[in-house]
Amino acid sequence: MDTPTGHDRHGLYPEATSVEHIGRNLAEVRARIAAACRRAGRDPAGVRLLPVSKTQPESRLRLAHAAGCRLLGENKVQEAHLKWQAMQDLADLRWSLIGHLQTNKAGLVARFASEFQALDSLHLAAALDRRLQLEGRALDVFVQVNTSGEASKYGLAPEDLPAFVRALPAFSALRVRGLMTLALFSSDAARVRQCFRLLHGLRERLRQDAPSGLVFDELSMGMSGDFEIAVEEGATVVRVGQAIFGARALPDGHYWPGAAP
Numbered sequence: 731m732d733t734p735t736g737h738d739r740h741g742l743y744p745e746a747t748s749v750e751h752i753g754r755n756l757a758e759v760r761a762r763i764a765a766a767c768r769r770a771g772r773d774p775a776g777v778r779l780l781p782v783s784k785t786q787p788e789s790r791l792r793l794a795h796a797a798g799c800r801l802l803g804e805n806k807v808q809e810a811h812l813k814w815q816a817m818q819d820l821a822d823l824r825w826s827l828i829g830h831l832q833t834n835k836a837g838l839v840a841r842f843a844s845e846f847q848a849l850d851s852l853h854l855a856a857a858l859d860r861r862l863q864l865e866g867r868a869l870d871v872f873v874q875v876n877t878s879g880e881a882s883k884y885g886l887a888p889e890d891l892p893a894f895v896r897a898l899p900a901f902s903a904l905r906v907r908g909l910m911t912l913a914l915f916s917s918d919a920a921r922v923r924q925c926f927r928l929l930h931g932l933r934e935r936l937r938q939d940a941p942s943g944l945v946f947d948e949l950s951m952g953m954s955g956d957f958e959i960a961v962e963e964g965a966t967v968v969r970v971g972q973a974i975f976g977a978r979a980l981p982d983g984h985y986w987p988g989a990a991p
């Protein structure tokens with residue numbers, strides 16, 4: 731039987747309000763990742779769980795830290811920056827930005843983020859690189875690809891990827907790690923799987939053709955509703971919010987243009 735999506739569960743995850751509850755949810759998601767790995771003949775150690783804390787209040791993020799989370803995903807840079815400022819006392823907490831970024835906010839990202847998963851233009855790459863050089867920092871980056879073909883989704887078109895990647899070695903403060911995508915937001919598991927397969931295939935091609943010095947090891951794909959399918963298709967990073975923290979108050983259309991209301 732095909733692994734179903736859980737996209738119809740969006741908005742139904744119970745709110746996690748204690749360290750224990752978040753810890754339980756983390757363990758449950760990890761167990762589901764491990765089960766998906768077994769189905770695919772993969773080692774669970776090859777899949778990193780990135781907890782996505784967007785819209786969650788600082789108090790909830792502190793619970794997540796107490797539950798063992800050391801890297802948190804946020805999709806809006808100002809929100810992430812405010813949280814970073816408020817939690818300077820947690821010196822080992824690092825930040826991954828997973829949402830579209832306007833070039834004029836590159837300086838903010840350069841100041842505090844450890845990872846940026848939504849690189850989708852050379853203009854942005856240049857701005858990030860320049861600001862990172864000024865800060866004396868480097869940043870792990872993932873190139874975002876639009877695998878669903880939806881006009882509303884961010885990311886490079888698959889056919890634009892090779893030329894884009896050839897230009898990346900010029901930006902020495904960007905440590906290219908791999909590719910990222912958001913699958914079609916659908917309860918049709920076969921169509922969701924197709925998006926993940928496409929990203930995997932693109933990475934295989936890049937591994938052969940990418941400029942020397944660039945390593946494409948990572949595939950960031952899968953979220954609460956579809957991470958098991960993503961793991962079956964080779965994800966090395968899954969970005970999971972609601973299944974760990976509980977449902978968000980706002981509908982998904984608020985975060986991804988074109989998502990179901």
Ligand SMILES: *Cc1c(COP(=O)(O)O)cnc(C)c1O
Pocket residue numbers: 782784805828829912952953954955969970971972973985
């Ligand atoms: C919010 C978000 C996620 C996580 O979605 P959940 O439904 O909370 O698991 C993953 N990726 C991106 C880019 C996001 O913005």
